[in-house]
Amino acid sequence: MSTSTATLMDGTALARRTVEETAARAAEITRRTGVTPCLATVLVGSDPASVTYVKMKQNRCAKAGIRSKHVELPASTTTEELVAAITALSQDPEVHGILLQHPVGPHIDERAAFEAIAPEKDVDGVTMASFAAMGFGLPGFVSCTPGGIMRLLDAYDVELRGKRAVVVGRSAILGKPAGLLLLGRDATVTYCHSRTEDLSSVVREADVLVAAVGKPNFIKGADIKPGAVVVDAGYNPGNIGDVDFASAAERASLITPVPGGVGPMTIAVLLAQTVEGAERQLGL
Numbered sequence: 001m002s003t004s005t006a007t008l009m010d011g012t013a014l015a016r017r018t019v020e021e022t023a024a025r026a027a028e029i030t031r032r033t034g035v036t037p038c039l040a041t042v043l044v045g046s047d048p049a050s051v052t053y054v055k056m057k058q059n060r061c062a063k064a065g066i067r068s069k070h071v072e073l074p075a076s077t078t079t080e081e082l083v084a085a086i087t088a089l090s091q092d093p094e095v096h097g098i099l100l101q102h103p104v105g106p107h108i109d110e111r112a113a114f115e116a117i118a119p120e121k122d123v124d125g126v127t128m129a130s131f132a133a134m135g136f137g138l139p140g141f142v143s144c145t146p147g148g149i150m151r152l153l154d155a156y157d158v159e160l161r162g163k164r165a166v167v168v169g170r171s172a173i174l175g176k177p178a179g180l181l182l183l184g185r186d187a188t189v190t191y192c193h194s195r196t197e198d199l200s201s202v203v204r205e206a207d208v209l210v211a212a213v214g215k216p217n218f219i220k221g222a223d224i225k226p227g228a229v230v231v232d233a234g235y236n237p238g239n240i241g242d243v244d245f246a247s248a249a250e251r252a253s254l255i256t257p258v259p260g261g262v263g264p265m266t267i268a269v270l271l272a273q274t275v276e277g278a279e280r281q282l283g284l
């Protein structure tokens with residue numbers, strides 16, 4: 001029998017409030033300028049999960065009064081063709097934010113494609129310029145999932161200063177930036193990855209654990225420090241997180257569910273940053 005003592009960090013509710021605030025800001029932009037903020041979504045191929053995520057983003061945009069412009073390219077698209085399509089969006093004055101759905105096919109140089117996004121339109125926080133700004137603690141757009149994680153931690157008053165934060169995963173759009181944002185808030189950050197020796201012993205030291213490894217139920221409750229804050233950023237097929245929720249919830253003080261935790265915040269941050277980008281580009 002499960003004896004869960006943890007409080008849930010409700011990403012669905014926080015995302016709803018964030019999207020409502022974003023919708024009010026978008027309406028104000030339209031009222032003052034006659035311009036509707038616009039997010040361009042770029043999808044290469046037809047991976048079912050990516051198709052779903054892009055549709056979710058477009059639906060949320062519609063709810064928030066953000067126009068979406070969709071560019072759909074075949075799986076056979078070359079790096080050069082993708083870079084050309086993104087460059088055109090970067091130069092389009094009607095587009096305020098650009099999202100290239102990750103992952104693209106293995107034959108494409110994804111970094112080159114991301115770098116074709118104009119920094120002022122990088123509302124997904126994926127360019128080197130955005131990453132550098134985040135690393136230096138300068139204003140700019142943050143990678144959306146890590147940005148959503150920070151908003152969740154703040155909404156639940158999680159103290160980060162001086163705490164031991166462990167990030168399991170080192171991807172460019174999730175693990176690495178999550179660690180930098182935690183470091184920027186004075187946490188003592190350790191990254192773990194596939195080559196980490198004795199992962200369990202490192203995870204057991206975490207006051208704040210961010211699981212971003214992409215392996216279903218990879219982290220078990222036995223490795224959670226009693227009272228830890230557990231953030232599950234896993235988005236594995238079937239909506240299964242990286243953390244074994246039932247056993248982890250018995251030891252954590254706060255925990256994000258999957259679904260309903262970090263995922264909804266990813267899109268909420270994307271929308272908020274799109275409106276912020278529109279405000280800046282329109283000189284508001």
Ligand SMILES: Nc1nc2c(c(=O)[nH]1)N[C@@H](CN(C=O)c1ccc(C(=O)N[C@@H](CCC(=O)O)C(=O)O)cc1)CN2
Binds near residue numbers: 239
């Ligand atoms: N360019 C990007 N690509 C990808 C990103 C990203 O931030 N930028 N993140 C992930 C996938 N992702 C958005 O693209 C994403 C994943 C999950 C969710 C989400 O809300 N999940 C829900 C469940 C969804 C469902 O019911 O099917 C949840 O966790 O509650 C949103 C966005 C990879 N690619």
